[in-house]
Structure formats: structure tokens, C-alpha cells
Amino acid sequence: MSLLEVKNLTKRYGNELAVDDVTFLLEERTATALIGPNGSGKTTTLSMMGGLLRPTAGSINWNSGSGIGFLPQYPRFFPWLTALEFMEMAAKISGVDAKHARAQSMRTLEFVGLKGEMKKKTGAFSGGMKQRLGLAQAIVHQPQLLLLDEPVSALDPAGRREIMDLLKSLQQDTTILYSTHILNDAEEMTDQLLFLQNGRLVEQGSLADVRSRYAEPRIRVKFSDTAAAAAFTEKAPWEIKHEGNAVYIPVIDGRPALQEVLNYFAANSAGVTGIEHQAASLEEIFLKVAGVR
Numbered sequence: 001m002s003l004l005e006v007k008n009l010t011k012r013y014g015n016e017l018a019v020d021d022v023t024f025l026l027e028e029r030t031a032t033a034l035i036g037p038n039g040s041g042k043t044t045t046l047s048m049m050g051g052l053l054r055p056t057a058g059s060i061n062w063n064s065g066s067g068i069g070f071l072p073q074y075p076r077f078f079p080w081l082t083a084l085e086f087m088e089m090a091a092k093i094s095g096v097d098a099k100h101a102r103a104q105s106m107r108t109l110e111f112v113g114l115k116g117e118m119k120k121k122t123g124a125f126s127g128g129m130k131q132r133l134g135l136a137q138a139i140v141h142q143p144q145l146l147l148l149d150e151p152v153s154a155l156d157p158a159g160r161r162e163i164m165d166l167l168k169s170l171q172q173d174t175t176i177l178y179s180t181h182i183l184n185d186a187e188e189m190t191d192q193l194l195f196l197q198n199g200r201l202v203e204q205g206s207l208a209d210v211r212s213r214y215a216e217p218r219i220r221v222k223f224s225d226t227a228a229a230a231a232f233t234e235k236a237p238w239e240i241k242h243e244g245n246a247v248y249i250p251v252i253d254g255r256p257a258l259q260e261v262l263n264y265f266a267a268n269s270a271g272v273t274g275i276e277h278q279a280a281s282l283e284e285i286f287l288k289v290a291g292v293r
């Protein structure tokens, strides 16, 4: 059963439609990546779902009572509070019983790797530590739905890796909707992709579905050098694209099959060092959907 249903969600600022008639479902214990160029409406969508903004039209329906955790794009902390004080406050605001707030806060800080920093003032935290604290306040009450606006974009690669791993471990019993412009991350943790452009949902589905719509699969044949690739280009039995020491054979309606290409090169192996099937990366799909290419 789906946990949440977003129907015809719309937000208008004056004449501008920041979010334009967006409809989707979140299934229980799935991860959904919300992607799209700057200004496409990701933050506005998440803010409406998190209850920070009122929709102009449309509805957001829950099929469950248990809470939401929300990590805004630029979380604010009170710099004079220690991490533990901040967390206890966040826990109480999120409905954690006052008796359990401290223990629950300490457990969560440990989970996000801030056990040693509990007594430090948040004003002295680095960007990466703040990001972890932001995640900690979002999950302290063990919500069923986690909404995360750009949870890893501000981090360096090591920090991103750690937060992505934390999110993956949460995914087992939480439904996660997160926005990102780092497509490698979206590729790594996604059961559903939502692609916004100018406020409209222009693509939606599993990564495999979206890939198959845009994939234009091809076979890449790598040669030992450019001259060998050029020599093959002269006599190629298929339509090909030559780029440096490689040639690309577009696969249209399953032709040519990889086996056919392998057979050809088994008999004419002049300078071939590798043959592989390639699908489009999410990055390439993004550029295509966004109309950059």
C-alpha cells in the first residue's frame, strides 16, 4: 500500500507556477529521488509536503499517522546550544516524550557519528557536522517518512559517502523522499525517480524504466589506438560513430546483437582491446530531459 499520495499539487507565486500539477505516490519503505535543474520546484514541493508551505491547489494524503522527519536545504541551529541540547529540543518538538528525549537524542547522535561532539556548541560545527546534525534532528522521533532537501549536496565526497550509507541503512524501515542534483547519488539509492522541470513532473518511474525510455543503448568497441579505430570505420558493416580510439554502434530494436558484433571481431580482430554494451547514465538522461542536448 502506498504511504502517501500527492495529487495535482500546485504552488503559485504571483504569476509564476513554482510547482505545476504534480502527482505521485510514495510506496512504503522505498526511496524516491527528486531531481531536476535549479529552480525546477524541488524545494517548494518538499516544503509543501513537510507542512512549511501551503499548496495553492492539490492534496497530500497520508495513509498512516506516524510522523514525518524533515531536513530543509539550509537547516538552522541555535549556535549557543550544544548538539545534545539542540537535539533534546528537536526531539520534544517532534513529539518524543520528555522522559525519553535525552536517551533518544544521544542514540541518534551516535547513529549519525556525532557521539564525540554531543557537548560541543553547534556554532562551532563544520558544514559536514551540521549536515549530520540536520539529519539527526529529522530522524530523532523515528518517523515513517523522511523528507530530505539536498541532504548531501554540500558535502565533500567522503562526507557524501557516509551520509548516503546512513540513509541506505534507514531505508530498510523508512520511506525516503530526497532531492539531489548529484545524479550518482540518485542512481545509487532510488526505487522511484521524479524529474521536475519548470515545476512540472516530466519523468517518473524506476531508474530502469526511465533508462529504457532514454537509453539509446549502444555497443562500444575500443581499439588499441585511433588509427585502428579509423581503419575499422572505413569498412564497418554497421552504421557507427567514431570517437578517438573507440567506435560506437547504436543498437536499434535489438540490432546488431552483441553476439553478432563479437562474432565479427572474432574473425577480424584488428587492434580491438574491448567490446561492451553501454546504457545511458542518469547524467546523460538528465541532460536530454532538461533539453540541454
Ligand SMILES: Nc1ncnc2c1ncn2[C@@H]1O[C@H](COP(=O)(O)OP(=O)(O)OP(=O)(O)O)[C@@H](O)[C@H]1O
Pocket: 013, 016, 017, 018, 036, 037, 038, 039, 040, 041, 042, 043, 044, 045, 181
Ligand atoms: N518565496 C518565493 N517567492 C517567489 N518565488 C519563489 C519563492 N520560492 C521559490 N520561488 C520560485 O519557484 C521556483 C522553484 O523554486 P525551488 O526553490 O522550489 O526550486 P529547486 O528545484 O529547489 O531549485 P534549487 O535546485 O536551485 O534549490 C523558482 O523559479 C523560484 O524562483
